Amino acid sequence: DIVLTQSPALAVSLGQRATISCRASESVRSSVHWYQQKSGQQPKLLIHGASNLVSGVPARFSGSGSGTDFTFTIDPVEADDIATYYCHQSRSDPLTFGSGTKLEIK
Amino acid sequence: QVQLKESGPGPVQPSQTLSLTCTVSGFSLTSFSVHWVRQHSGKRLEWMGRVWSDGKTSYNSVFTSRLSISRDTSKSQVFLKMNSLQTEDTGTYYCARGIFYYHGSPFDYWGQGVMVTVSS
Numbered sequence: 001d002i003v004l005t006q007s008p009a010l011a012v013s014l015g016q017r018a019t020i021s022c023r024a025s026e027s028v029r030s031s032v033h034w035y036q037q038k039s040g041q042q043p044k045l046l047i048h049g050a051s052n053l054v055s056g057v058p059a060r061f062s063g064s065g066s067g068t069d070f071t072f073t074i075d076p077v078e079a080d081d082i083a084t085y086y087c088h089q090s091r092s093d094p095l096t097f098g099s100g101t102k103l104e105i106k
Numbered sequence: 107q108v109q110l111k112e113s114g115p116g117p118v119q120p121s122q123t124l125s126l127t128c129t130v131s132g133f134s135l136t137s138f139s140v141h142w143v144r145q146h147s148g149k150r151l152e153w154m155g156r157v158w159s160d161g162k163t164s165y166n167s168v169f170t171s172r173l174s175i176s177r178d179t180s181k182s183q184v185f186l187k188m189n190s191l192q193t194e195d196t197g198t199y200y201c202a203r204g205i206f207y208y209h210g211s212p213f214d215y216w217g218q219g220v221m222v223t224v225s226s
Contacts, residue, residue: 031210042200042216043151049209086151090210094166095141095153 002026004087006098013106017075020101022087024068031091034063034072037100038083047072079105108132110140110201110217117223124191128184128201128217135159135177139204140184141213142175146197156204157184196224 003025012018022032030050035043045054047063050070062073074081082105087098114126128140135157142154155165155175163175174187184201198221202213 029209033210033212035213042219043202043213044216045212045214048212048214049207052207052209054214088151088212090204090212093164094168097151097153099150 001094002028002089002092002096004032004089004096004098006085006087006101008099009102009104011104011106012074012077014079015076017073018077018081018103020072020085020087020103022065022070022072022098024070024089027067028089028091030066031089032063032065032070033088033090034061035086035088036081036083037086043086074103077103077105108203108215110203110215112199112201112217112220114199114220114222117225118191119226120192120224122191123187123189124195124222126186126199126201126220126222128186130182130184130201130203133203135179135182135184139211140177141202141204142184142186143200143202143213143216144195144197145200145219146194154186191224193224195222197222 005023032050034047037043051063064071084100084102086100109131111129139156139158141156157163157175157177172189177184198219200219202216204211205214
């Protein structure tokens with residue numbers, strides 16, 4: 001199984017940049033997607049194919065990377081961005097998710 | 107608009123069978139895959155399996171021996187059945203739509219989730 005590793009938490013000041021990393025245990029090409037999950041809600045797709053912004057999602061969210069190393073960025077961070085962010089690979093079964101990075105505001 | 111909605115039995119006793127239904131609207135099951143994903147207490151998301159647009163299924167090997175996914179296209183419903191439930195199966199169960207892109211297949215719409223508690 002492909003393991004996706006994320007740092008568990010990140011604290012950022014409002015208006016600053018938040019950068020979340022996701023490392024895959026083997027190459028997943030560009031088949032990494034990013035989700036936002038707010039407390040008590042279902043995940044919401046923000047980025048697909050490593051860098052493609054979903055329609056309607058603010059442009060302050062972005063993603064990059066390929067192979068095994070991926071980055072998700074929020075710039076600037078707003079109060080509404082408090083959530084846990086998950087990466088997900090669809091390169092091969094079983095589909096897997098990172099353990100999530102909880103974004104907190106300083 | 108696209109919607110998915112899970113429904114289930116509420117509390118389940120250990121060793122019993124879990125039956126969940128995902129009712130979809132706004133799209134056809136013959137055009138998109140539908141997946142089941144579970145989450146323990148707000149923690150890591152775990153992919154369970156899918157039913158493809160052609161009706162074929164595939165499963166996470168962790169569940170293969172006790173999980174079954176099926177569908178009824180006439181009712182726009184996808185079903186999950188999992189037997190031999192244990193307390194570790196407690197969590198929130200989501201159904202989600204898979205959308206195909208050249209660079210991968212993310213889940214573009216999710217249901218609100220259904221909480222399943224396995225307890226005697």
